[in-house]
Amino acid sequence: MIIGLTGSIASGKSTISELLKSKGFPIVDADKIAHLVVEPGSPVLKEIELFFGKEMIKTDGSLNREKLGERIFRNENDRNKLNSIIHPAIRAEMLAQKEKWLLAGANTVIMDIPLLFESKLQHFVEKIIVVSVTPEIQKQRLMSRNKLTAQDAAIRIQSQLPMDLKEKGADAIIYNNGTIEESEQQLNSILFNWNAQP
Ligand SMILES: CC(C)(COP(=O)(O)OP(=O)(O)OC[C@H]1O[C@@H](n2cnc3c(N)ncnc32)[C@H](O)[C@@H]1O)[C@@H](O)C(=O)NCCC(=O)NCCS
Numbered sequence: 001m002i003i004g005l006t007g008s009i010a011s012g013k014s015t016i017s018e019l020l021k022s023k024g025f026p027i028v029d030a031d032k033i034a035h036l037v038v039e040p041g042s043p044v045l046k047e048i049e050l051f052f053g054k055e056m057i058k059t060d061g062s063l064n065r066e067k068l069g070e071r072i073f074r075n076e077n078d079r080n081k082l083n084s085i086i087h088p089a090i091r092a093e094m095l096a097q098k099e100k101w102l103l104a105g106a107n108t109v110i111m112d113i114p115l116l117f118e119s120k121l122q123h124f125v126e127k128i129i130v131v132s133v134t135p136e137i138q139k140q141r142l143m144s145r146n147k148l149t150a151q152d153a154a155i156r157i158q159s160q161l162p163m164d165l166k167e168k169g170a171d172a173i174i175y176n177n178g179t180i181e182e183s184e185q186q187l188n189s190i191l192f193n194w195n196a197q198p
């Protein structure tokens with residue numbers, strides 16, 4: 001079974017993904033792959049430099065994520081441009097990793113895809129878990145994790161589809177407003193209901 005794990009920014013996908021990993025499930029992580037495809041010297045990084053300018057590259061040749069983030073979260077045209085440069089490479093690597101796990105005999109593969117709905121990737125997966133939080137908790141966690149002002153956190157949240165729309169597209173929802181243990185209990189019952197084994 002291929003399970004898509006999604007949610008909104010700072011809703012707790014990585015936290016749930018870590019729990020799944022500790023239970024032995026193989027994880028294909030789109031955010032990690034997004035780091036991989038922009039390694040120094042990669043063609044994707046060159047394209048980012050050509051469009052967004054030399055100031056997006058640090059002196060050690062790596063991507064200045066903070067600078068690029070400042071630009072793309074507040075500007076839809078820039079965000080669409082970055083997506084058109086980086087997403088094809090991310091998708092190709094996600095599918096390759098999924099195939100690798102299936103060939104290795106995995107029963108269930110987890111695909112952690114933050115933009116599953118925004119990028120219309122529902123066909124990549126068979127079941128969808130949405131990790132949801134209330135807007136207040138989401139903003140608070142995003143501000144403290146990324147050291148952002150309330151305004152910058154709001155801009156990032158608005159760059160994605162609203163949570164209620166994502167919930168409508170879910171096969172199961174984890175409400176991650178309480179403790180991690182409470183979220184793990186919800187996760188366990190979803191895995192049990194779907195008879196999902198690593
Ligand atoms: C703009 C970048 C450099 C900022 O880097 P930064 O280290 O600050 O953020 P990070 O990569 O950890 O992403 C954090 C979260 O931001 C959100 N996010 C990232 N990119 C986007 C985007 N293009 N549109 C909307 N939300 C996004 C996701 O919820 C993601 O989980 C980076 O997010 C990026 O390369 N984005 C484009 C790739 C992408 O779409 N990634 C999302 C998964 S496919």
Ligand SMILES: Nc1ncnc2c1ncn2[C@@H]1O[C@H](COP(=O)(O)OP(=O)(O)OP(=O)(O)O)[C@@H](O)[C@H]1O
Nearest residue numbers: 008009010011012013014015141145176178179180
């Ligand atoms: N149940 C919880 N209780 C307290 N803190 C939590 C809980 N779940 C997640 N967090 C914290 O909230 C922040 C966001 O969680 P996490 O990084 O898992 O979200 P994410 O959905 O993967 O974010 P992104 O979309 O930005 O990658 C992190 O600092 C994490 O430690």
